[in-house]
């Protein structure tokens with residue numbers, strides 16, 4: 001393996017990040033040439049039409065199952081849509097394939113519920129083939145239902161008396177692998193009887209930069225504390241927490257030797273980090289207490305985009321930006337598109353405008369954090385099935401979401417940061433397919449956009465929209481815009497009325513005499 005020096009020496013990075021393994025040196029490999037692949041997994045992969053592994057998957061396989069054999073923690077930075085999910089699910093499932101006793105050995109943490117559901121599906125494609133059960137802790141169902149899916153309690157026999165304490169201690173994990181969001185994971189750690197991380201061997205932090213960017217009730221130090229024995233626990237942040245930090249939950253990591261590391265008698269907790277924009281911030285990475293980490297990245301650029309992604313820009317005036325979007329959507333009719341806006345308010349307004357434009361016969365839906373989770377999941381499913389052609393969203397959908405056959409991403413509002421641009425653009429051209437990213441640009445945004453392109457090391461060409469196609473939409477657009485104005489005004493006056501009523505009732509309560 002050739003270890004290439006990193007190009008960006010001016011960015012302060014940890015020493016091990018300066019000598020990455022380049023994923024470009026790995027080639028797509030047919031399953032039958034993959035060393036040591038369990039034949040049951042080979043079959044399961046073929047059942048879901050996977051006949052070869054992508055380069056990042058081969059690179060991770062080499063570090064985990066091959067000569068590297070999980071000796072070091074892994075930090076993987078690989079473009080959007082390059083197959084990072086299977087890169088970690090496959091080695092974990094292969095490693096756990098021969099365990100007959102059920103206990104929670106692998107934990108995957110993701111920032112959102114939809115992403116966790118998506119990753120669980122990838123595990124579900126392969127894990128049952130080797131007898132492994134996969135659980136989901138995301139708050140999709142009630143806590144009680146979730147607990148009964150995750151924890152096995154001993155069957156009670158009629159006529160016998162049970163000590164409730166003893167009964168609770170006999171509860172054990174019903175799953176080998178758990179995919180979770182941080183909030184629900186913390187609920188189980190703090191309150192679920194029988195839920196334990198003491199057997200944990202693999203911890204995956206997917207979308208690492210996003211998860212490390214937000215504290216989410218200190219989920220990371222808690223997980224590390226619960227999963228590592230007290231003498232192994234080295235995370236610097238752990239000392240900041242009092243002994244009662246994990247509530248009634250205590251972890252004594254067992255000394256059952258499955259695979260010793262160096263002179264240690266217990267299996268090490270292997271940590272794997274994955275992102276298309278992996279953080280290089282030493283203080284953030286230090287929170288993970290990584291063990292001789294190996295850094296796998298693609299090429300020498302700080303930001304790598306999918307190979308077959310093409311970039312276009314549409315230049316317009318602020319007064320008719322939405323009109324240009326309409327003309328562009330007309331042009332892309334019949335192809336799946338995601339339109340990215342700057343915020344949920346914009347998503348809502350743009351979506352209303354597009355819907356009230358009568359001539360555009362396309363199924364358009366909005367996806368935003370204003371909506372209930374069930375509504376969002378339903379919308380996403382409809383988009384996956386092709387029942388919705390255009391999805392309008394803010395950054396809620398930009399990370400990790402994998403929808404097949406999205407041909408175009410349209411960036412309606414230019415984001416400030418390259419990372420945000422990269423994740424949005426990466427919803428297309430996935431799995432080495434072709435895709436197009438269009439950016440709508442006002443003239444005075446050109447300078448800012450050029451600087452973003454320089455940082456991202458990409459360039460875009462102007463996408464021509466003929467003047468006639470714009471003019472033909474003008475009348476319909478003006479009437480849709482008027483309708484939108486009316487609905488925004490009525491919505492705002494309704495909000496004002498509600499606020500006024502609420503304030504009046506608060507005031508009335510405040511002056512009510514207390515006669516107790």
Ligand SMILES: Nc1ncnc2c1ncn2[C@@H]1O[C@H](COP(=O)(O)OP(=O)(O)OP(=O)(O)O)[C@@H](O)[C@H]1O
Pocket residue numbers: 049050051052053054057078079080081082083084085086275276399400401402404426430431
């Ligand atoms: N070996 C493979 N053969 C065929 N398709 C694959 C293979 N591996 C992954 N895919 C498909 O590629 C798509 C992208 O994979 P995945 O979602 O894991 O990408 P990712 O690198 O995690 O992207 P992001 O950074 O956006 O989260 C998925 O639809 C997946 O089914």
